[in-house]
Structures are given as C-alpha cells and as structure tokens.
Amino acid sequence: MPSASTASARDRVLDAFELILITQGERAATLEATAAEAGVSKGGLLYHFGSKDALVEGLLARLAEYVDVDVEAIRTAEIGPIDYFLRSSLNLESDLDRAIIATTRLAQGSHPQARDALKAMQGAWFDVIVEVVGDRALARTIMLIGDGLYYNSALLPGGLGEIDPASDDMNEVIDLVNTLVRARSGA
C-alpha cells in the first residue's frame, strides 16, 4: 500500500489518481479531484504531469514495473505458481493490484494504451503458466479463472463471485484446478 503522506508529491498524485479511479471510476478521476486527493493544487499537479495523458502514462509506467516483479514471483512461488497466481488474482491490497484495477478502469474508456498494457501483462502471465503446466488449453482455462476472479473482486465488488483468498471457497476452486492439472498430465 502506498504511504500517502511521506511519498513525494509526484507519487502522491499517482496514488490519488489510482484511488479515485478504483473507488469512483474514470469519470470522477479529474485533474481537480486528483489534485485535491493528493493535497496539491491543480497547477501543482500540472507541474509534475503536464497533461492528463501524461498522468495516464505515469500510471501505466508504474504498472509495467510491478508486472515485471510479479511474473518473477509467480515463477518462483513456494506454494506453486498456479496456487500463487490464482490467489494473487484477488488480493486488492498490493500495489500491483491497485495499478491493475485503475488501469482496467481506463481501459473501459478511450485509452488504447491502457488496454495494451493489460494485454502485455496477460501475455507475460500466460507464458509462465504454459511453462508450468505444459498445456496451452489448460493454461488458457486457468487464466480465465484468474480473470474471472479479477472481474469479480475488481469490477463487481460485493458480488457473488467475490471470494476471500484465504477462504474455503477459494481452496475449493484451487482444488478443482489441481484436479484438472492432474487429469491432464495423466492423459
């Protein structure tokens, strides 16, 4: 979680932009609202990001950094890459997840760059999972479940599909996926 008060003004602006995108959507994420949330003036914000597009690019650049770290974490996870991947598909409290959800909000609007960033992320994840399970169809299905978890926790909070990462419900889903992985590798 970003430490709002100690970070530099530039980082606080990015954190504020993310927060408003996540909690109120793209429409509410104006320069004025972002500046207010970050505790600076509109002019102050525009010193760091000369336009709204520049602000969006700043968000996407940070996302790309987080993704690089995450892909390596999936690959080397002690609990196993698939378990790690699925559980981290709904942890809304990491910097990465916040960046992903904010980017998803932008991807709903006219921001092709945001869509591209999410596609690149999916590609990196897919490659790791294929590497682990050695089966593209199975990897695709696992990715779909991960996307479904994201859809529910990020886009439809409070909905039926929202699952606590540490809950029995989540364990059951992972058990089912492991059943599938064994059924395939046995075939």
Added chain:
Amino acid sequence: MPSASTASARDRVLDAFELILITQGERAATLEATAAEAGVSKGGLLYHFGSKDALVEGLLARLAEYVDVDVEAIRTAEIGPIDYFLRSSLNLESDLDRAIIATTRLAQGSHPQARDALKAMQGAWFDVIVEVVGDRALARTIMLIGDGLYYNSALLPGGLGEIDPASDDMNEVIDLVNTLVRARSGA
C-alpha cells in the same frame, strides 16, 4: 441487434447510449453524444429521459428483461446448460450482451444500481448452474470461467483471452470443464 432506424426515438436513444458506453466508455457517453448518435437533439432526448440518471435506469430496466429470457434459455438449452452458458459468455452480438457490457461500463463508475443489476444477474445464473451440476464449488468455478470470458471479450477486446465461441480453443475449454464435471459427479 437493435434496428436503429426503425425503432422509436426512445429506443434509439437507449441503443445509442449503449453503443457509446461499449465503444468509448462512460466518459464519452454524454447526453449530447448520445443524442447525436440517436439522431435527436439534446432537448429531444431529455423529453424521453428527464435526466442522465433516468437514462441509466432505462438501460438497467431493459437489461433486467433480457436476463429473464436468458436464464430460461440456459435452463432449456439443447446443447446443454453449461455449454450454452459458456458460449454465450462471449457472444457480443446479442441484445443481452450489449446491455451487459454497457452496464459493466457504468458499474465502473459511481453507479451502485448498475453493480446491483449485474449482481442480480450473476445470482440468477449461479442458481441455474448449481441446479444443473449439483455442486456449489464446481458451479462457482464455471461461473468464474464465464466471467473470465466476459472480462476478455468485453473489457479487453483483442487480448490474449479473447476466444471465438466457435473455435477449437473454445471447444478445448468446454472439454476441460466437462472433464471437471465428470470427475466431480464420479466422486
């Protein structure tokens, strides 16, 4: 698909609002843009929908009608409810799918009603699937795959996870799900 030219002005306004939400996002879906797309003036639009909130409500009311029809179609599908459910999770050309995607755009913003409508829809789908597979964990996993398909085709068009409903990739996913259903009912 809505027939834009022959429909009443009221329906054309709703179709236009949906189209802009789907293709350009919430931010672009202003009253002015919607009126222009529908071929009426802003004043003309506001005769049918007295405010933007009323326009949103009109969209959600139409969604609810479509969902009722769809749930019955899932239950009675000849190809089987699960196959039908998963394949229809990425058909972007039906009135229902257009309404869902448009509502998903609104759910990203400050529209709790839109989120509630999608939750209600999920609940109705979940009930049918539980009824069919007789297993809540399995039903949840199938729902997640369906949500993943939606996430990719509706929110991330052109991405890795986007699958043609009639493709081999889609058949493989359905085969995997059927494997899971059999593995469970056998246990």
Added chain:
DNA sequence: GTCTATAGATAGATAGAC
C-alpha cells in the same frame, strides 16, 4: 414530440506570482 437558446457548473490547460 422535437427543436433552439441559454443558464450554471465543471472540465483541461495556460500564465505568471512567489
């Protein structure tokens, strides 16, 4: 039922003081 005209609020962005 549909239009034009317009009000009042708010958007993104610039200029210039400190």
Added chain:
DNA sequence: GTCTATCTATCTATAGAC
C-alpha cells in the same frame, strides 16, 4: 516546486417556441 487566477470548451439541465 507550488500556488492563484483565468481562459475556453463542454457538461447537465431548464425555458420556451414550434
């Protein structure tokens, strides 16, 4: 590096003609 003041465009909504 951060601020206030201000410009221009666009937003939602109202009023009233046709």
